[in-house]
Amino acid sequence: MNTIMEIDNVEKSYGTAQILNHCSLQLYEGEIYGLLGINGAGKTTLMKMILNLQKIDNGRIYILGKEISEDYRYLQNIGSMIETPSFYEHLNAYELLSMQLSYYGKKADIEKIIQMVGLEEVDKKPISKYSLGMKQRLGIGRAIIHNPKLLILDEPLNGLDPVGISEVRTLFKSLTREGMSILLSSHILEEVRQTSDRIGILSDGSVKEEFSTSQKAAEWGADFERYVIKLMRRNSYESV
């Protein structure tokens, strides 16, 4: 399998607080990688470093074989949704996605993306009128509109109803079948289990455990959640 992204011994600290400490991780083509960790583990920080929103103290990150450095052009291959998505609320969905495409210098079927994320009934309404779930869907649409090779999603299922969660899960699966790779973090363990091909537990600044979701889910069955929580607790206790 081709490696889409490689995080190699990355470190990051804020003052005296070490957030990431020799963190390494690999993401393969067409894979969904679920990143789990307790609050403050560094999941969002890691994602921001991939997106050049935070500087890397030490270590390297490679996207499609090239190290990300001062060359912003690698961002062409990445779509992202970090934290709660924010928009220019006087625009409507169509205008926003059109603007997004223009920034990437690409063309796409905007109507098709709007349909994929289930916003066809409100695409001409100003975003100020959208509910939280609609904004979340629009955030996903904005992340995928330019057909990136890598998607970075931080809590993509926040605010979605069960139908929305199911639709988005189906969407992610179809995107990976087309070759897109997804790194997502979520607090909804069941959704990470159903969506991800592999799961990584981020603890004490690095990925302490990594496993195939289907294998572990088959091994642990109904106790899978208990197994993951135990892993997360064990690693966080070990750090104390």
Add this chain to the structure above:
Amino acid sequence: MNLYRLEMMKIRISTYLKAALGICAGLWCLGILFLFIFLLESPADPESVELFSQWDGLFALISALTFSTHSVFAACLSSGIIIGEYFGKNAPVLLTFPIQRKSVLHKKCLIICTVTIAAAFFCNVTTMGMMYIASKLFRITPQMLTKHFVLTVFLASILTGAAASALGIISCLAGWQKQSQTATVIASLVIICFITNWIALFPCYIVPVMLLMSIVLAAIAVMIYNILTKKLENLEV
């Protein structure tokens, strides 16, 4: 130009246009009021109304007001489209576009300059136009309007806009340091308190004064722009 258009799409420009028209309306009223000051029959201090008795003096006063109001206007614009963007919730999206960060900042500064210069020019010229019409209607200004003065109005109005837009960018540095849109506006208010009076000090030399002021403020604005560019490259969200 495409990036300029994209940045313009993000701004609710109608809000700023309404603000600019509001400033205009205020200055039109003030300008007409200034004309009537000359009509005071027994002013306590005749020298104090001398400024209002000539078109040069009136224009200097109006230019000073245009400069100060549009400097704050430019500061509001820059606080919204620079400080509000880079320290607001849209920053993660803005900074993950595959575009040089400084290119986006450059276009934002260009928007501030073009909108402010256009607004200030329109305001200054239309205010003088309103005053001229009022003076004809009420026959209250003794001095004849000359072609030279009309040219002075156009030139000085452009320079007033340029100076105001430069000040808008300069005040952005305070906003960036404090990561506050309010600080940007307050910085502009503080700066105009010190420099606005210079415009009305030499009413007969308004163009050289505005030219000098524009050059100095533009030079400072360019320095501030370079500082902001360096800060932007290292900005973490």
